[in-house]
Amino acid sequence: MNTLCPNLKCTFPKSIIRDGTFRRREDAKVIQRYRCKNCDRRFSRATFSENYRQKKRRINTPLLKLLSSGMSLRRSALILRVNRKTIERKLPFLAMKCRRLNKNYLKKYKGRIHNIQIDDLITKESSKLMPLSVSIAVDENRRTILAMEVSQIPAFGHLSKLAVKKYGKRKDEHFEGLTRLFQTITPIVSTEVQVKTDEHQLYPGFISAYLPKARHLTFKSERGCVAGQGELKKVHFDPLFIVNHTCALLRANINRLIRKTWCTTKDPKRLKDHLDVFMYFYNHYLLNGA
Ligand SMILES: [Zn+2]
Numbered sequence: 001m002n003t004l005c006p007n008l009k010c011t012f013p014k015s016i017i018r019d020g021t022f023r024r025r026e027d028a029k030v031i032q033r034y035r036c037k038n039c040d041r042r043f044s045r046a047t048f049s050e051n052y053r054q055k056k057r058r059i060n061t062p063l064l065k066l067l068s069s070g071m072s073l074r075r076s077a078l079i080l081r082v083n084r085k086t087i088e089r090k091l092p093f094l095a096m097k098c099r100r101l102n103k104n105y106l107k108k109y110k111g112r113i114h115n116i117q118i119d120d121l122i123t124k125e126s127s128k129l130m131p132l133s134v135s136i137a138v139d140e141n142r143r144t145i146l147a148m149e150v151s152q153i154p155a156f157g158h159l160s161k162l163a164v165k166k167y168g169k170r171k172d173e174h175f176e177g178l179t180r181l182f183q184t185i186t187p188i189v190s191t192e193v194q195v196k197t198d199e200h201q202l203y204p205g206f207i208s209a210y211l212p213k214a215r216h217l218t219f220k221s222e223r224g225c226v227a228g229q230g231e232l233k234k235v236h237f238d239p240l241f242i243v244n245h246t247c248a249l250l251r252a253n254i255n256r257l258i259r260k261t262w263c264t265t266k267d268p269k270r271l272k273d274h275l276d277v278f279m280y281f282y283n284h285y286l287l288n289g290a
Contacts, residue, residue, distance in 0.1 A: 012036075120174075
């Protein structure tokens with residue numbers, strides 16, 4: 001028995017004994033109870049579970065799959081027959097779990113990633129006047145998503161004047177977003193990694209600061225081939241195909257990233273949560289064909 005007494009002040013946390021069982025109401029599973037002989041603290045196997053005290057643990061896995069397959073929060077609630085608020089509360093919980101699993105998963109490739117592609121995908125928060133940038137890094141050889149970060153950016157093009165008039169000046173946090181992205185990928189990629197990007201002006205500075213030995217190749221960005229799928233390019237050979245294809249997959253499978261959708265992001269934090277859940281699903285289920 002490798003369980004320890006959960007009482008942090010306990011002087012002999014190993015002195016625990018079995019103390020009967022109980023039947024959990026939510027899923028009718030029999031759960032072992034324990035008692036600490038030293039401090040008399042009583043607890044159960046469930047005390048240590050990430051799902052401790054959750055009332056709808058059976059929906060965790062189906063919800064992860066639905067949210068990574070183009071389903072909206074509301075429709076997921078309808079299909080799983082739970083309240084919309086339950087789903088809203090589940091998303092940050094699932095994301096936290098996925099972030100930990102994603103990190104562990106990428107550890108096994110540490111230093112063995114030799115070719116990566118980086119790009120940014122533009123989406124919006126409530127309105128096009130409040131754009132968000134999703135920075136994404138993928139492994140070119142394995143297609144694994146290495147990191148995704150969300151940052152707010154000011155409106156651009158013909159919308160910029162209107163945006164300032166309506167919402168005031170919007171802070172550009174793209175630099176912070178890319179900082180988080182590079183902080184995540186630098187420890188996992190090989191020091192002499194080859195990085196392919198488009199001609200975005202912020203990339204060279206980050207690459208020379210975080211990956212000084214890297215080889216950076218830039219490519220002119222091309223026009224999209226299908227209306228609404230700007231990421232899939234018309235040219236015969238797209239050097240940034242892997243990252244563009246991943247962006248197209250994100251748009252197809254994360255409801256709030258679909259262009260011209262009714263579903264939009266109301267809170268950039270929740271978009272980050274949704275991306276982390278998708279990253280887990282993509283790296284574990286889609287790429288491994290499970
Ligand atoms: Zn104890």
